[in-house]
Amino acid sequence: MRNSGRPLLGIFGGTFDPIHYGHLRVAEEIGEMADLREVRVIPAGMPRLRADPVASLHHRVAMVHLATENNPRFKLDDREIRRHGISRTVDSLREIRQELDGVALCVITGADAFIKLAEWHSWRELFQLCHFIVAARPGHALTISRDDLPRELKDECAGRWVSSAEGLKQISSGLIFIAPTTLLDISATNIRARVAAGKSLRYLVPDAVLNYIATNHLYSGEL
Template sequence: MSSAQGSGAMGVFGGTFDPVHYGHLRTALELLEYAELAQMRFMPAGVPPHRATPHADARTRVALVQAAIEGESRFCVDDRELRRDGPSWTVDTLRELRSEHGARPICLVVGMDAFIGLTSWHRWEEILDLAHLLVAHRPGWQAPADGVLGQLLRERRVDTGAALHASRAGRIGICAVTQLEISSSAIRELVRAGREPRYLVPDPVCRLLAASGCYKAAAERH
């Protein structure tokens, strides 16, 4: 794991990052600034329970994220889910982080689409005991007004990112982020077709994709 600033509120940004792209990076930066985070941890999923198996292997995906965030001291990679056997349950990751960081505020980054599906998550009720939720709001999605999630928002939503620093967990912040229509699947298809993904990913990622041949090899396996 790369090191970054070791105190202050921490963000946790999970995903397959297959591959990481500018949409991920811009969202991470905007949320970091909104919540005044000291650090944003990119957490590549090992065995995502609700998604297909990643196309690139774990080592390559970590290397891609490391290449993407080089030069931004507030970003780091945490590969614990890749080193853990079994499904990459978010609640297990948060329990580990909480045991390591005591009362440090932890903000779990989720998209509004993921937040809307929160009640389907494994042991979802425990998540807000362990972390805040930092919701990336994009056009086309609306925060729930009714039901369990509507009630949760009425009870726990904060008006500013700075308010997430007042406690270690349990609050919900929502931040509108820039919508960049970039998808990892489209990048994989470009690479497989021998086309250039430049300007969709940082140049170091572009070079690593070309050198590794990971998506062409993955296409052959699949």
């Protein structure tokens, strides 16, 4: 029987340049595992800690829509695309917390991004706004001892780890769960390189996204 505590809502952000099956499979499994009421898929507008996306805002939103529209658990949230300036997770979490009452927000992130959490804007405040569900990617697995974490982050995370997703339902924010998921070693960088080299994307991205990339000549250098 499911724990009857606080309902959980997933927050899954990224540049999604393009969105691919690696993203989608992790979000699907975590949504099921943690009994998430919904997974908000939030494309970043202007990311603060990485290079600007290759595809335009319009194209990235369109690809996320195509990839998620038939999954009732997923919901495209374009607030960071509509917001002017640098995209900051803390801003989106503040807004969503104001919009939704009684729901615990769970930021879904890869281990490689979580290790750099102390570089995020107002990163300590994030623990007051959300839980973290960390999906380890190939080559970036967090150890049981969390020795991979920088000292500042390791100290902040002490006492926040839970061994199951059910533990996240007990309080509104501040906990961390490492999710055992199927890790597909697919990267958007590799996908863009394959397009530029004229190679197939089949089975790396949904067919609707594959067709959109081809129709709009994305990543190929064509006009």
